[in-house]
Structure formats: structure tokens, C-alpha cells
Amino acid sequence: MKKIYLLLIYINIVVSALAQQSYQYKVDLTKAGKHSVLVTLRTPKMNKRDVSFCLPAIIPGTYQFSNFGRLVFDLKAYDSKGKELPVMHEEGANSWKISKALNLDSISYTVEDTWHQPKDLGIYPMGGTSIEAGENFSINAPGFFGYFENMENLAFQVEFIKPTGFYGSSALEAVNTSDSSDLFSVGSVHDLYDSPIMYCKPDTASVNLGRTTVLVSSYTTDGKKHAPALVAEMERLLTATQSYLGGKLPIKKYAFLYNFANRAPMQxxxxxxxxxxxxxGSMPESKMKSMIVSISAHEFFHIITPLSISSKEIREFNYQVPVLSKHLWLYEGTTEYDAHHLQELYGLTDYKQFFKALTKKIAESYNKYNDTLPFTVMSKEVATTYKNQYGNVYEKGALISACLDIYLLHLSGGRYGLGQLKHDLGIRYGRNTYFEDDSLFDQIAMLSFPEVKDFLNKYVAGSMRIPYTDFFAMAGVDYHTNLQRQVYSIGQPGIAVMAGKKVTIVGVSNLDDMGRKMGYKLMDEIVSVNGEPASGSDFYELIDRQREAWKEGDVLTMVVKRKNDAGEEELKTLTAPVSVKETITEAYRMKMMPDKDLTPLQRNVRKAWLSGI
Ligand SMILES: [Zn+2]
Incomplete structure (x- = not known):
């Protein structure tokens, strides 16, 4: 008894000491409105008469304004006796000026979520918030919780009262948890904003990889459990990632939080x-897997850039006035490249899929973005002037990385690539130091080769277009634009993908000899091609893949649904030996050069690039 009594006193002292110098938030999720909830805050002690309470204008990783102040309503400030203190606020602004703040004791406000606004506020849903009372609470903290100016580095305690049976998934461990509430505690607003929490009925699974525990949490409106299948995918992905990063994952716990109930066009x-x-958005499990592996690989790789290697602008993040770095090519570009490269290297995809992903990026970067706008200039002003160029970080940003990887391998005879460079940058900087934007190219040249500085000045800081043909050739890969090829014809029918993904013949007036032999009829619905089911726009890929392999004498067989004279649908088999050739033009194409034509250096570079150093 005595012991317990003493312990209680000890806890009391700790709690009251913390109360002096920490933010104590409380949110009762059981009392949420449809898409809103009341937030209360016991404030830390103020030592000024006038203080500013702020929500972020911009958050890390988004490179655009969110202005979360727009989601906060009826903010009231009280002294310890419950008397209201004067608050000044301009509608739509991110800050509230509180007077007589020496007496400030608590604040309360209602926060609306970002996912269910009647008007699009232009906030990325993945950085936003979703409140669906009784169903799901996706809590990205910058959209819920504010801080006082110049008091960002105090501790935060956040208590959630949760509906029965709900689980709060997060990388954070609750310091106190019961059936009805969780208490989280973090050291600063940066840690709070770094830790999304998703509350819902649990669909979770976890796996241990070495020292790292990986949590997968999923929420769908179809009521199905997806976490076990997803965690199996993540295990495959992260095992490969572990090897890619040289044998171990640099963190103890990692959480993948998937909310599949997003109805916005932006995903x-x-x-x-x-x-x-x-x-x-909701999607079939088959699509879920391939899409989610790529996107999750990308997000996971961010633990390297910018989370372990970054400049001052990223590390000392300013939530009110964005001061952006010049090096989005490093943060987003290399991350996107690594995510695809890793999958090729460890057999999750093959080199053809990898080449296809790269050529698709070339096409997108040319078609949608300004290819001669220096990447450093774009990065620096991406929240304002070059907002519409941001998407190019995933296209040209990844291509810069691919070419840099190959160039490093070329200069080192296949011994040093982008992976090694990032590893060395991680050792040089790590989580506790940062680089100066202007010195990065020199640092990279110092760690690798002097020639690399020239590469970066030309293609990242300069406006020169990347000569892809030259760089891919270093790895023994032919890169062509507008390449014409002869392939076997399927007969030149007009084909359209109709509602319900039905692949339908909509034109028979231009049939060639092959088409006439097949005997296509208008409104035939193609069910299968040489035994493979045909559905949706994947049909075109299926045809391309199949006819790539056809040889003289092979036979094309299609099963189609066709209405008979009585108007009933029946299955018909159409078949003919492939005979007629047609010319197709491919805008961008990468292809392996024949092995015998390679120099020893090309052979080494290709091997290191596609099979690992
Ligand atoms: Zn990213």
C-alpha cells in the first residue's frame, strides 16, 4: 500500500509539472458531428500578454498551401475561471491573436474535416483529414491541432475518447490506453504533425522484419478485411527494400495507413x-496490390530523402511561410526512381516493366510539363509560380535519377551508383544535420566524381534537355523515339471499350485480309484472346504483348459474344493463322542492345544497373 501511495504522489508531481509546460489536447470522437468535432486544449503557461495561436499554412511533403486555419470555427479562449478572453481573427486566416494571455488556461474550437467540404479547398486528401462519425477518423494532425508561435518545441499530449471497438493506428505508441481512450505524447509540434492516426474498427496486420515492426491498417467502406493481404505485399516489398538499403531498415516501427474511402479525384x-x-478510392484487390506496392515503395523510400538527407529548408520547417529547397529532384525524384528500380532489381517486376515505367515518364514529362525549366528553379517556387509543374517531380525527377544512376555506374565501371551515393549522403548528413542548398552539388561531386557536378549543373540546375539516348546507351540499352515496327495484324477492326469494360467491335469497314478471315461482326464482344480473358483497357496491352511473340504459322483465336438471329447471345470462336503485317509507331521505346554488341564497360554498367552491384 505504501509503495502504491508513494507512486501515486510521484505520478501527480509529474503530471502537474507537465501541465505547466505542455499542450494538453482532448478530442471526444464519440461526440463528433457528421464531419466535425470539438477540440479542447489546456494551454501551456504563457509569458506574454498577446499570443498567436496558429494552424499550418503549409506542411512538409506537400509543396502547396493547405491553410488549415480555414477548417477551424468558433475558437474561444478562457482563463482558469472559465471567463472568455479577447480573440482577434480574420476569417480564413491561419492564426488567432489572443489578448490577456498571461491568464490563458484553455482554448476550444470546432474543426471540420477537409474530405467533406462542399467547396474544394485544394487540400491534398493525403495531407487532409476525414471525419465520418461512427465510421472513420483520419487524423492528420496539422488539420486538427494548432500551436503557439515560438512555442513549437514544447511537449504535446493528445487524448482521444474513442467509440467502442475502435482502434487508433499510428506509428505512435499510446502512453496510456483503455477501451474508451488513448493518450499520445510527443516532444514537439513537429513530431505531432509527423504522426497521422487513423481511428476505425480494426483491420490491421503486422509483420516483423529484423528489428523493424511494420503495421498495416486499412479502412474500406465495403467491410472487407484487406490488411492481411496488404501486409504480405509489404513484407515482400520491404524485404527487397532492406537489401536495397544495404541489409537493414533504419527504423524500429513503421505504419502504413490506408483509407480507401476517398471519393475525391485526387488520390x-x-x-x-x-x-x-x-x-x-475503393478498388478491386487485384489492382490494389500492384498499385499499392508502387506507391507504398515510394512513400517508404522517403525515410531516406528527404527524411534522412535534406537541406535546412526542409529540416527547420516553417509552417506559416514556405521556404522551399531547390532539390525536389532529390527528395521526390530519386524516391520515385528508387521505388521502381527496387522492384526491378529484386524481381517484383521485370526489366520490361521497368523500361515501360521509364518511357511512360519520358512521355509524360514531354507532354505535360516544361522540359527546359531548370528543376532547381521550379523546386524553389513550386508552391507559387510553378505550381502546375509540380507533377514533373515524379516524371523528369525520376528520369534525372535514372540517368544519374547510370552515369555514376558508367564512371565507376559498375561499382558506384545512386544507391551508394544516397547511402554516403545519409552518413554525411543524417537526421541531425542538413546541407546548404547551394553546396549540394559540390558535396555530391566530392563523394562521387567531379564529372557529376557538370551533369547536375546541365540537367538539374540548367535548362538542357537530357539526352536519354546517350545515357541509356551507357547501360547497353537502345532508346528510340517514334520507332516504327512491323507486327502481325489482328485484322484492323475498330475496337472500343464500352461501359462495364466490354471490349466491343465497333468498326468492320477497314478490315484487312486477316480481319476478313477472322470474320468479325459489328457489336461482337471480345471475351478472350488465345485463352486470355479480355477486359477493359488492359485489352490493348494484352494484344501488344501477344503479338510481340507471334511467329509465322501461329494462330489467333478469339472467343466473342454475338447475338444470333433470335437476339440471344451466344459464344463464337473466330480463328485464323496470323499472316498480314502492319506497321505501328511507338513514341518512346527502350530495348536491350544485343549482348554481343556491348563493350565490357556497357556490360558491367547494365549488369550493375539491372541486376545489382
Ligand atoms: Zn513523394
Whole structure:
């Protein structure tokens, strides 16, 4: 008894000491409105008469304004006796000026979520918030919790009262948890904003990889459990990632939080130090797997850039006035490249899929973005002037990385690539130091080769277009634009993908000899091609893949649904030996050069690039 009594006193002292110098938030999720909830805050002690309470204008990883102040309503400030203190606020602004703040004791406000606004506020859903009372609470903290100016580095305690049966998934461990509430505690607003929490009925699974525990949490409106299948994918992915990063994952716990109830046209994911949050629409499990592996690989790789290697601008993040870095090519570009490269290296995809992903990026970067706008200039002003160029970080940003990887391998005879460079940069800087934006190229040249500085000045800081043909050739890969090829014809029918993904013949007036032999009829619905089911726009890929392999004498067989004279649908088999050739033009294509034509250096570079150093 005595012992317990003493312990209680001890705890009391700790709690009251913390009360002096920490933010104590409380949110009762059981009392949430449809898409809103009341937030209360016991404030830390103020030592000024006038203080500013702020919500972020911009958050790390998004490179655009969110202005979360727009989601906060009826903010009231009280002294310890419950008397209201004067608050000044301009509608739509991110800050509230509180007077007589020496007496400030608590604040309360209602916060609305970002996912269910009647008007689009232009906030990325993956950095936003979703409140669906009784169903799901996706809590990206910058959209819920504010801080006082110049008091960002105090501790935060956040208590959630949760509905029965709900589980709060997060990389954070609750310091106190019961059936009805969780208490989280973090050292600063940066840690709070770095830790999304998703509350819902649990669909979770976890796996241990070495020292790292990986949590997968999923929420869908179809009521199905997806976490076990997803965690199996993540295990495959992270085992490969572990090898890619030289044998171990640099964190103890990581959480993948998937919310599949996002109905906005914008889908995506946002990285954090120990977790990533995914705002996705509902999708079949088959698509879920391939899409989610790529996007999750990307988010996970952010633990390297910018979370372990970054400049001052990223590390000392200013939530009110964005001061952006010049090096989005490093933060987003290399991350996107690594995510694809890793999958090729460790057999999750093959080199053809990898080449296809790269050529698709070339096409997108040319078609949608300004290819001669220096990447450093774009990065620096991406929240304002070059907002519409941001998407190019995933296209040209990844291509810069691919070419840099190959160039490093070329200069080192296949011994040193982008992976090694990032590893060395991680050792040089790490989580506790940062680089100066202007010195990065020199540092990279120092760690690798002097020639690399020239590469970076030309293609990252300069406006020169990347000569892809030259760089891919260093790895023994032919890169062509507008390449014409002869392939076997399927007969030149007009084909359209109709509602319900039905692949339908909509034109028979231009049939060639092959088409006439097949005997296509208008409104035939193609069910299968040489035994492979045909559905949706994947049909075109299926045809391309199949006819790539056809040889003289092979036979094309299609099963189609066709209405008979009585108007009933029946299955018909159409078949003919492939005979007629047609010319197709491919805008961008990468292809292996024949082995015998390679120099020893090309052979080494290709091997290191596609099979590992
Ligand atoms: Zn990213």
C-alpha cells in the first residue's frame, strides 16, 4: 500500500509539472458531428500578454498551401475561471491573436474535416483529414491541432475518447490506453504533425522484419478485411527494400495507413518519418496490390530523402511561410526512381516493366510539363509560380535519377551508383544535420566524381534537355523515339471499350485480309484472346504483348459474344493463322542492345544497373 501511495504522489508531481509546460489536447470522437468535432486544449503557461495561436499554412511533403486555419470555427479562449478572453481573427486566416494571455488556461474550437467540404479547398486528401462519425477518423494532425508561435518545441499530449471497438493506428505508441481512450505524447509540434492516426474498427496486420515492426491498417467502406493481404505485399516489398538499403531498415516501427474511402479525384499518399497515409478510392484487390506496392515503395523510400538527407529548408520547417529547397529532384525524384528500380532489381517486376515505367515518364514529362525549366528553379517556387509543374517531380525527377544512376555506374565501371551515393549522403548528413542548398552539388561531386557536378549543373540546375539516348546507351540499352515496327495484324477492326469494360467491335469497314478471315461482326464482344480473358483497357496491352511473340504459322483465336438471329447471345470462336503485317509507331521505346554488341564497360554498367552491384 505504501509503495502504491508513494507512486501515486510521484505520478501527480509529474503530471502537474507537465501541465505547466505542455499542450494538453482532448478530442471526444464519440461526440463528433457528421464531419466535425470539438477540440479542447489546456494551454501551456504563457509569458506574454498577446499570443498567436496558429494552424499550418503549409506542411512538409506537400509543396502547396493547405491553410488549415480555414477548417477551424468558433475558437474561444478562457482563463482558469472559465471567463472568455479577447480573440482577434480574420476569417480564413491561419492564426488567432489572443489578448490577456498571461491568464490563458484553455482554448476550444470546432474543426471540420477537409474530405467533406462542399467547396474544394485544394487540400491534398493525403495531407487532409476525414471525419465520418461512427465510421472513420483520419487524423492528420496539422488539420486538427494548432500551436503557439515560438512555442513549437514544447511537449504535446493528445487524448482521444474513442467509440467502442475502435482502434487508433499510428506509428505512435499510446502512453496510456483503455477501451474508451488513448493518450499520445510527443516532444514537439513537429513530431505531432509527423504522426497521422487513423481511428476505425480494426483491420490491421503486422509483420516483423529484423528489428523493424511494420503495421498495416486499412479502412474500406465495403467491410472487407484487406490488411492481411496488404501486409504480405509489404513484407515482400520491404524485404527487397532492406537489401536495397544495404541489409537493414533504419527504423524500429513503421505504419502504413490506408483509407480507401476517398471519393475525391485526387488520390495519393503522404510520407512521414515513421509512417505514411494513403487517401485512395475503393478498388478491386487485384489492382490494389500492384498499385499499392508502387506507391507504398515510394512513400517508404522517403525515410531516406528527404527524411534522412535534406537541406535546412526542409529540416527547420516553417509552417506559416514556405521556404522551399531547390532539390525536389532529390527528395521526390530519386524516391520515385528508387521505388521502381527496387522492384526491378529484386524481381517484383521485370526489366520490361521497368523500361515501360521509364518511357511512360519520358512521355509524360514531354507532354505535360516544361522540359527546359531548370528543376532547381521550379523546386524553389513550386508552391507559387510553378505550381502546375509540380507533377514533373515524379516524371523528369525520376528520369534525372535514372540517368544519374547510370552515369555514376558508367564512371565507376559498375561499382558506384545512386544507391551508394544516397547511402554516403545519409552518413554525411543524417537526421541531425542538413546541407546548404547551394553546396549540394559540390558535396555530391566530392563523394562521387567531379564529372557529376557538370551533369547536375546541365540537367538539374540548367535548362538542357537530357539526352536519354546517350545515357541509356551507357547501360547497353537502345532508346528510340517514334520507332516504327512491323507486327502481325489482328485484322484492323475498330475496337472500343464500352461501359462495364466490354471490349466491343465497333468498326468492320477497314478490315484487312486477316480481319476478313477472322470474320468479325459489328457489336461482337471480345471475351478472350488465345485463352486470355479480355477486359477493359488492359485489352490493348494484352494484344501488344501477344503479338510481340507471334511467329509465322501461329494462330489467333478469339472467343466473342454475338447475338444470333433470335437476339440471344451466344459464344463464337473466330480463328485464323496470323499472316498480314502492319506497321505501328511507338513514341518512346527502350530495348536491350544485343549482348554481343556491348563493350565490357556497357556490360558491367547494365549488369550493375539491372541486376545489382
Ligand atoms: Zn513523394
Amino acid at each position: 495519393g499518399a503522404l510520407e512521414h518519418n515513421y509512417s505514411s497515409f494513403y487517401a485512395l
